[in-house]
Amino acid sequence: MNLTVSGKQIDVGDSLRAHVERELVLAVEKYFGRAVEGSVVFSRDGYQFRTDVSVHIGRNIMVQSQGMATDAYAAYEIASERVAKRLRRYKRRLRDHHQKAGRDGQDQSARYLVLAAESEEAPEPVEPGPAIVAEMRTDIPTLTVGEAVMRLDLAQQPALMFRNSANGLMNMVYRRTDGNIGWVDPANASH
Numbered sequence: 001m002n003l004t005v006s007g008k009q010i011d012v013g014d015s016l017r018a019h020v021e022r023e024l025v026l027a028v029e030k031y032f033g034r035a036v037e038g039s040v041v042f043s044r045d046g047y048q049f050r051t052d053v054s055v056h057i058g059r060n061i062m063v064q065s066q067g068m069a070t071d072a073y074a075a076y077e078i079a080s081e082r083v084a085k086r087l088r089r090y091k092r093r094l095r096d097h098h099q100k101a102g103r104d105g106q107d108q109s110a111r112y113l114v115l116a117a118e119s120e121e122a123p124e125p126v127e128p129g130p131a132i133v134a135e136m137r138t139d140i141p142t143l144t145v146g147e148a149v150m151r152l153d154l155a156q157q158p159a160l161m162f163r164n165s166a167n168g169l170m171n172m173v174y175r176r177t178d179g180n181i182g183w184v185d186p187a188n189a190s191h
Helices: 014-031 072-104 145-155
Strands: 002-008 037-045 048-058 061-069 159-164 170-175 181-184
Touching: 002 014, 014 037, 014 048, 014 072, 037 072, 048 072, 061 072, 061 145, 072 145, 145 159, 145 170, 145 181
Parallel strands: 002 037
Antiparallel strands: 037 048, 048 061, 159 170, 170 181
């Protein structure tokens, strides 16, 4: 695994760098044979250290986590445990999915559930909204709804657009302010 350990305006010593390289490689290889690349960034946030861990484990699958503590080692351990927990859950979901598909002999079709939209009682802004900036081009994967939610959780993203493998239409899952996951499915939208 190509691993980068760096610090934002702090010096990452050889001992911390070696600890991170050893522990992260072991944690990732425990669940997946070999990750593509990883990145660990240490920074200061007030009186605490913040550690951001990003691991690219496969095609379009990124696992991200962060940890905060008064010690750089402790901040890394918190972030590393979260990455390991996400990898363990992802591996278990993959295993369960393959066992279920093997029993049935075919993939299960997606179950549909569209959550109600949040209320739009917020007042209209007086000034124009923020600028829309096109950041990058990206591929839109074909996934089941369960796989999309899993990728949303793994990458800690606020939203994920995907092509639904059940019907071929563009769908989106997003993290709602109440903590639940919302699913936008135009195939079930009423006109």
